[in-house]
Amino acid sequence: MTQGYKPVRDSGTFSYAAHAAVVAVDPEVGEVEILDYVIVEDGGVLVNPMVVDGQIYGGLAQGIGTALYEEMPFDNSGQPLATTLADYLLPGATEVPAARLDHMETPSPYTQFGVKGIGEGGAIAPPAAIANAVNDALRPLGVELMQSPITPHRVVAAVLAARTSGRSAA
Amino acid sequence: MKPVPFSYERPRDLNSALSMLAASRGSAKIIAGGQSLGPMLNLRLVQPELVVDISGLAELKRAEIRGGELVLGALVTHADIEDGRTADVTRGAMPGVAANIAYRAVRNRGTIGGSLSHADPAADWISALAALGARVTLRSLAGVRSMAIEAFVVGALESALDAGEIVEAVHVPARATSAHWGYAKSCRKTGEFAHAIGALLVDPAAAAARVVIGAIDTAPIVVTDAAELFGGRIAADFKQRFDARAADALLVKAGIDDAAQRHIHVSVLKRAVFEAAA
Amino acid sequence: MTAIVLNVNRRAVEVQAEPRTSLADFVRDKLDLTGTHLGCEHGVCGACTVLLDGVPARSCITYAVACEGADVTTIEGLDEDEVMAELRAAFTREHALQCGYCTPGMLVSARDLVLRLPDADERRIRVGLSGNLCRCTGYVGIVRAVQSVIAARRGRNIGPQADGGRIHLGPAGSGRAMSGHDDQPLPTAGLELAAASDSVAPDVIPDFTPANVLDQSFTLPYMPAKVFAMFADIKGIAACLPGVSLTAPPSPERVEGAIRVRLGPIVAAFEGAARVERDPAALTGRIIGIGTDRRSHSATQGDIRYRLVPLDGGEATAVELSIGYTLTGMLAQIGRPGLVRDLAKRLVADFAGNLDRQMSGAPPREVAPAELSGLSIISDVLRARVARILGRVFAGRGGAE
Known part of the structure; x- marks a missing residue:
């Protein structure tokens, strides 16, 4: 027999999180390295903390992919241009940092045990956190990137454009 | 995906391999480790009628020092070089390059001759070996010929190999004790193809330098007398004398019209220069 | 089909398989060893990593026939392996897998790291695992698990495996076959002998916006009028384009033909048609073409525009080409x-x-690569196919593959 559980109010129970990234950007080569990454997540009462951590770390890796690597380009007739894993880059073990993770446990009033949804909860915030960190690093050069993934070519092109337009303080 | 059906032959020696290649009149492909050809076969980008597997040929698995230079058979793998199963005359330069090619599982089968034959501009050996001043010997039923790496690579995936000809060996000259080596590449992620490679062999004692700018979507830029990149003179202060504008001019001349791309190439070459000076 | 003899998990096996059968498909489909997973099938993801003569190799881009005589060890063959037992325990403890798809390949690569690099720090472990993609765990548990096994072995003073696990030079798994193994060449299935002669030329050639535009120019030491006249000679122009052959007599406005291009080992033969426009007053012209390559199921559209500009007081001509495709x-x-x-x-x-x-x-230059000489190579291929088909029919082993 399989038994399920459904909360009385089942419009979703959301967990909340804050992500902080420290990055190093090489403006000449365009490489971005994540030096430190901290996540604090409030998933309500944690039923199995090990599985919750796994979901958040896994989500982080996907979010890093969105921020720095993964792109599905199309040409102007709709032709997909990245159809292999040699073109569509997934982060590997060297692209994902050993992130630090902490939890708050604010119980949900709407569920038994006070649990909240946590599935791959780490995936949403990284593009914003990383892009903000990159832009903070490049601020003295007068550069702000508004497109993900933040590729070496996009970084260098933006740095050169800022230099040419004289926006750079350096 | 799976490859289209092909016939398969495992020749007993190099001569029978060359005969099969000649008889196929262009419808055969040589396979060694298969680390470049395998993906292309699986994606059906390449659809040969016949695959001639040379991976078992002992005569292409030699590695020896002959007349002061290292002669590596075409079937020597990246891992063979990385692990030191072959001698090294480059004082660590070649093992260092080998260790950073793709991934270990690929290096255990991928061969130096296969990598050169494939002539992918983004691959390591065509740039590194050009900087080291290496040569290749090519063999066909008509005989043997030898040429510098920079002459061998003609363009993207395009080598000087004639139909019926295969890479037999790579000849690497010994690196002088006074010669500095620098090799840098930028890859979007570890093990990926590089989008910029800089390689140089600088010998201030001999006032000589070879510089390579690679991974430029076509044959690498090889400067065999690189004084122009160091203010006209190669000396101990070559790091200070490196002229980024001269490097940029070479890239413009090679038809790289994207300024950001050129900037990345020059910066990666600068890294290699700094590494050589360190 | 060819009989392929291998040692899989210390057991000699002899199984019929096609030459195109990857080692991964061989162990999965012929031997039911489904622990080896296939992800990308082009050598990037690492899910299919197995041991070949004791060292890791990609079984998706290694053909079983090329490993004749070799020792293949899949995840199933490592049940009793002491390093793998430690790694399995560590993976369980550290929550190093969620969906488990990457795990067999990850474990094979991890075992190699543990044996080869007993001093590896976190960075080296990450580099060593970088050829195995995981979409679930963020690698946190995997890296911790490998770190813990390496630390435990270091505590027991276990040194690195000698020679990186290999003594012989050359590709892992090679050189174990009986020398001079010589199968009959097998006929290739699905030959499309008639394909080349069917007309695929479209009737209407539409305008389009090219995805790529390449501007090129070159100079010819002739007067613009002479060059413009030359450009009207479609047969002559076609003879100058490497790999181009005409499939029907051209008219001034329309040409049907094929272009065979080769990019390294990739060969495509696009068959189709082009429409030709010329403006004698402006000395400009345009060729808009469309073609398909049946082998790769690829198609191309091209828009070549030329403009002739007088040079040296009209004695020479700059040909400005804009090639869109x-x-x-x-x-x-x-x-x-x-x-x-x-x-x-x-x-x-x-x-x-x-x-x-x-x-x-x-x-035209005689030293041009034979591959680019279009017609001759196409007929070579056809000749080879005809010979092959005749051989098959007479040998009475049609469809042997």
């Missing part, structure tokens, strides 16, 4: 557009050289 299908979807641009540049350079030679009365 759009590729669709498999050939377009490998995202290395730079390689195609390099090919286009080389084709234009050959075209310019041939044009110059033709106008000065010399034949």
